[in-house]
Amino acid sequence: MRVRDNNKENLVKLKAMEMIINNGINGFSMQKLAKACNISVATLYIYYKNKDDLIFKLGIEQGEKMVKASLKGFSPNLPFNEGLKIQWENRTNFTFKNKLSSNFFEAIQHTIYGEEISKNITAMFSPIMKEFVNNAIKNKQLKFVSIESYWCVAFGPLYTLLNFASKGKSIGNRPFKFSKKIMYETLDYVLIALKP
Amino acid sequence: MPYILIFKTNIEHELDLFQLEDLFKNIPSITNWNVDREDVDKVLRVESLNNKVTEIISSIKNLGYLCEELKD
Numbered sequence: 001m002r003v004r005d006n007n008k009e010n011l012v013k014l015k016a017m018e019m020i021i022n023n024g025i026n027g028f029s030m031q032k033l034a035k036a037c038n039i040s041v042a043t044l045y046i047y048y049k050n051k052d053d054l055i056f057k058l059g060i061e062q063g064e065k066m067v068k069a070s071l072k073g074f075s076p077n078l079p080f081n082e083g084l085k086i087q088w089e090n091r092t093n094f095t096f097k098n099k100l101s102s103n104f105f106e107a108i109q110h111t112i113y114g115e116e117i118s119k120n121i122t123a124m125f126s127p128i129m130k131e132f133v134n135n136a137i138k139n140k141q142l143k144f145v146s147i148e149s150y151w152c153v154a155f156g157p158l159y160t161l162l163n164f165a166s167k168g169k170s171i172g173n174r175p176f177k178f179s180k181k182i183m184y185e186t187l188d189y190v191l192i193a194l195k196p
Numbered sequence: 197m198p199y200i201l202i203f204k205t206n207i208e209h210e211l212d213l214f215q216l217e218d219l220f221k222n223i224p225s226i227t228n229w230n231v232d233r234e235d236v237d238k239v240l241r242v243e244s245l246n247n248k249v250t251e252i253i254s255s256i257k258n259l260g261y262l263c264e265e266l267k268d
Binding site: 029031039040042045046050051 | 200202230232234235236237239241266267268
């Protein structure tokens with residue numbers, strides 16, 4: 001009887017993400033992964049039906065981790081300014097503490113897997129965020145605008161900063177180091193812009 | 197927990213899968229199966245309520261395919 005070994009399974013997940021980040025989806029195969037983990041192909045197939053199954057399960061698992069991290073200490077009933085601040089902090093923390101997950105999502109973003117996985121993540125996440133936004137509009141804490149405008153203003157600046165941070169450079173190749181100070185400074189602008 | 201049995205085969209085409217489907221639907225203890233035709237080993241993965249390794253290998257060979265168990 002074959003038994004699942006959690007240590008092996010974690011190694012498989014880690015290596016799979018590393019390989020996909022470094023070599024892309026097309027260069028990735030079950031055989032290469034088995035070799036990289038120093039396990040037999042058979043062992044790999046105990047955990048997963050095929051490459052699609054592996055990438056999909058991995059994406060969903062990382063997505064759940066991300067959603068959970070992003071909702072820590074958050075409630076849709078919070079006042080808008082406070083809720084958005086928590087979202088910024090949580091998303092920033094997740095990005096810095098889970099570089100592998102973030103890079104993995106980036107690597108699969110524009111593939112068939114990415115679309116399917118992001119559908120699943122949206123289903124977990126969007127009801128709560130929708131409730132948060134609706135409450136804020138109802139309580140006159142947030143301007144009523146299209147969802148796209150809202151998202152661009154509410155989160156676009158944060159992801160721009162995080163993108164600068166990952167490159168270590170900002171506009172015109174200026175060296176950039178992420179700091180809480182610059183994050184809160186930017187958040188202040190965002191809150192002013194979204195005020196009714 | 198079902199047994200998970202892993203085989204190397206030469207099952208390559210979609211039509212081959214119909215033959216396998218006929219074969220496996222007559223073995224009630226097999227709860228799930230798939231062939232990863234993208235892999236060089238054309239890996240057949242079978243979930244079974246009991247250990248049917250010998251029976252699976254001989255049935256698949258009878259259909260004219262290669263089949264050997266992949267060990268851990």
